[in-house]
Amino acid sequence: MEIGNIFRHLLVHNEAFVKSTDATKFLAYATRQNPYITLVTCADSRVQGNILGIDIFNKVFLIRNAGNQVAINRGSIEYSILVLKTPVMLVLGHTDCGAVKFATHACITQSKEIVNLAKSFDRLMQTDYSSISREVKSEMLPLTIPIERGIPYLSKLGSENKELAYLSQINVDYQIEKSLKYYGGLVKENKLTIIGGIYDFVGAYSKELGRILITNINGITDTNGLQENAKAIIKRIPNYDESSEEYKTVCKLIEEKVTRI
Ligand SMILES: [Zn+2]
Missing domain, CATH: 1.20.5 (Single alpha-helices involved in coiled-coils or other helix-helix interfaces)
Known part of the structure; x- marks a missing residue:
């Protein structure tokens, strides 16, 4: 346009x-504002607040940057958590993330030890990032730390979409690891719950496009532990009728959406 x-x-x-x-x-x-979620997500134009399915006015304190990184917006995050006291911080990555792709490309080209194990590498190697400015690079290069952790596990995933989603998932884990270093005390006191998720618009996790998958809760990353925690969080709803159809629906959604690659 x-x-x-x-x-x-x-x-x-x-x-x-x-x-x-x-x-x-x-x-x-x-x-005054009264948000209840601190949302740290990617600046990508395909990721917007309305994917939460609610009118986000006065509910979501929204912090965005390339690759949903915690360290580069700590001031805004701390204002939301410590001053506005939002009980939930959601670190939300997404499929086909350009920042993740850039960092993956940097890892592949900089390390002689990485052999071409993954399906996504061929296409990434054809991308020319040489004209990208130093400022853009310096913002995205910290992502090479989590990406390097994820690369050895890519070969068994079987599809490009899954590989890139997995690397986004590992990045979210890393951002939550950092958040727990800064705000773990609040988590221990039950004043803050840090949730990690991936917005999947390519079908990397399931056939349902547009789902937010919950891949990390307070640093817990094994599927059983995640689902147990998700159920425990739901049980904190006062007077929730566990015999209701709504409760059964929520439990089914936990089984489908609280999961990892
Ligand atoms: Zn992104």
Whole structure:
């Protein structure tokens, strides 16, 4: 889209938003915010707050950068966790992440020890990143630390989509490992739960496109431990009727969505 139409959209669409939003909605948060999730996710345009399926106004403190990294936005994260006291921090990676691909390419080209074990490597090696600026590189290169951990496990995954999703998953684990170093005390006191997930829009985890898979809870990464924790978290809902159909649906969703590659 060219600049004239983009600028016209900016004016027209915001005005449509103004006209379609009840003024009381703005008044409800005119002088303070009350988010309950700190969401650290990738800046990728395919990943947006509405994938959570809720109206995210005043609910989600949204922090975004290339590769959903914790270290480069610690100030904003700490404001949300320590000042606004959100009880949940969600670190959300996604499939086909450009930052993960860049870091993987860097790992392959910089290490002589890495042989071509993975299906995704051929296509990655054909990508030319030489024109990328130093600033872009310096923001994404820290991701080579988790990617190096993930590379040895790629050969048995069987598809490009799965390989890249797995590397995003390992990156989320790494970001949560860092978060626990900084905020593990709050987790121990039950004041904060750190959840890791992958937004899957390519079908790497299941045939259901658009799912958020839960791949890490407070550093726990084995599927059984994850599912047990997920069920324990659900049981904290006061007076939740465990004989209801809704509860059965939630338990089924835990089985399907709290899982890893
Ligand atoms: Zn990304």
